[in-house]
Amino acid sequence: MDMDNPRISCLRGCRSLLARAAWFIMARIHPQAQPWWSNSMGQYNLLKSCMDEKNANMVCSMIAKIMGLVGAYDIWNNMRHVKHTKLTRETKDHIYQTIVAASLGQPLGTGESKGFLFRCPFEVALLTLHIWTDVLLHKVKKGISSINISGETQSLMDTCKVISDYMMYLLVAQPTILPISGNVQDLPAVASTKVKAIAASSKEQFLEARGSMGIDLFEDYDIPPWIDLFKVANVMLLEEGVVDDEASPGAHTVFETLARTWVRLLAYAAGKSSTYDHARRLSKGGELITFVWLFMVHQGLGDQGPHEVDLVPRVSEEGQSLRDR
Numbered sequence: 570m571d572m573d574n575p576r577i578s579c580l581r582g583c584r585s586l587l588a589r590a591a592w593f594i595m596a597r598i599h600p601q602a603q604p605w606w607s608n609s610m611g612q613y614n615l616l617k618s619c620m621d622e623k624n625a626n627m628v629c630s631m632i633a634k635i636m637g638l639v640g641a642y643d644i645w646n647n648m649r650h651v652k653h654t655k656l657t658r659e660t661k662d663h664i665y666q667t668i669v670a671a672s673l674g675q676p677l678g679t680g681e682s683k684g685f686l687f688r689c690p691f692e693v694a695l696l697t698l699h700i701w702t703d704v705l706l707h708k709v710k711k712g713i714s715s716i717n718i719s720g721e722t723q724s725l726m727d728t729c730k731v732i733s734d735y736m737m738y739l740l741v742a743q744p745t746i747l748p749i750s751g752n753v754q755d756l757p758a759v760a761s762t763k764v765k766a767i768a769a770s771s772k773e774q775f776l777e778a779r780g781s782m783g784i785d786l787f788e789d790y791d792i793p794p795w796i797d798l799f800k801v802a803n804v805m806l807l808e809e810g811v812v813d814d815e816a817s818p819g820a821h822t823v824f825e826t827l828a829r830t831w832v833r834l835l836a837y838a839a840g841k842s843s844t845y846d847h848a849r850r851l852s853k854g855g856e857l858i859t860f861v862w863l864f865m866v867h868q869g870l871g872d873q874g875p876h877e878v879d880l881v882p883r884v885s886e887e888g889q890s891l892r893d894r
Contacts, residue, residue: 606855609653610731611738615696615757616703616772618650619764651742656857659724660731667832668864671878687880692749692756694880695736695834702733702827707776709820718820725824732831735857739838746850746858748841833880835861840871840878 686694706726709718718726739747741757764775839862847859865871870878 606857606860608656610656610735610857611742612652612654612731612734613650613738613741614703614734614772615699615737615760616764616775619761620772620775621650651738654731656731657727660728663725663728663828664832664835664861665864667829668836668861668868668870671833671836671868671870690750691747691838692740695740695747696756696760698830698834699733699737702729702831703772704776705823705827706730707773709824722821722824725821725828728828729824729831732828732835736831736834736838739856739858743856746842746846746856747838833878836865836870837878837880840865840873844873 686697689697706729709726740749835858839858842858842862847862850856850859862871865878866873870876
């Protein structure tokens with residue numbers, strides 16, 4: 570009869586999950602030799618992880634509390650919510666073309682709102698764009714039938730999604746490789762708490778109720794309280810096109826801008842990382858951002874090259890863009 574006791578079943582489930590967690594921690598402390606990069610990208614979606622945590626069963630909730638008590642909650646969180654996906658040929662092409670354009674001095678477009686967003690701390694810009702990417706994907710998929718979305722537009726949407734989740738993965742799992750402040754891990758934690766407080770039981774419900782979110786996510790940052798970064802992100806993307814709920818050309822233009830923006834963010838982060846960080850990751854198999862860095866060095870871009878990569882144009886005292894000199 571004890572075999573059917575739900576309490577015993579729960580404890581057995583906890584023991585199994587704890588064993589997995591312990592193995593995961595040991596693998597992180599004593600990693601085995603890893604093969605060359607397997608064309609795989611880490612993926613972490615903030616909204617999905619928040620909703621999964623919010624709807625977690627009793628076993629997972631108990632494990633999370635135990636891991637928190639021993640100071641290993643972040644490792645547990647990554648184990649549960651970090652996924653991996655293969656880097657597609659289309660995404661590689663978008664990255665290649667954007668970086669080549671930058672190396673040739675071709676403008677990538679920087680409107681006033683984009684300048685404001687990217688003058689915020691890197692982690693704030695990243696998180697804003699990450700959530701807004703989910704919002705935009707949800708809006709387009711809801712408003713446009715899949716049969717009206719061209720293959721090229723779908724490829725752009727997929728690129729935006731995977732790079733967005735990859736950059737968020739770096740923020741929560743490998744923050745030292747990003748140009749961020751020392752307490753950056755506090756931002757995803759605070760954002761997660763605020764997202765979970767929204768009356769939504771799924772990611773889709775949250776996206777429908779996104780109007781109740783806003784600058785509260787970043788109340789600890791020096792940003793004017795009247796600025797809503799999500800509206801700024803919206804205007805930034807609509808500067809070069811309008812999402813049309815009836816046809817896909819407008820969506821194509823916006824996702825083309827968004828994909829270029831995400832690659833720009835990835836290239837900026839790669840260029841700001843130290844040579845030592847990239848070399849260390851290469852010895853463990855490598856990361857996408859490391860190979861982006863290698864390509865940028867070959868193109869003469871980044872802090873180790875003659876041409877730095879900036880998120881917004883730097884302006885000289887005379888008002889001329891330094892990039893145009």
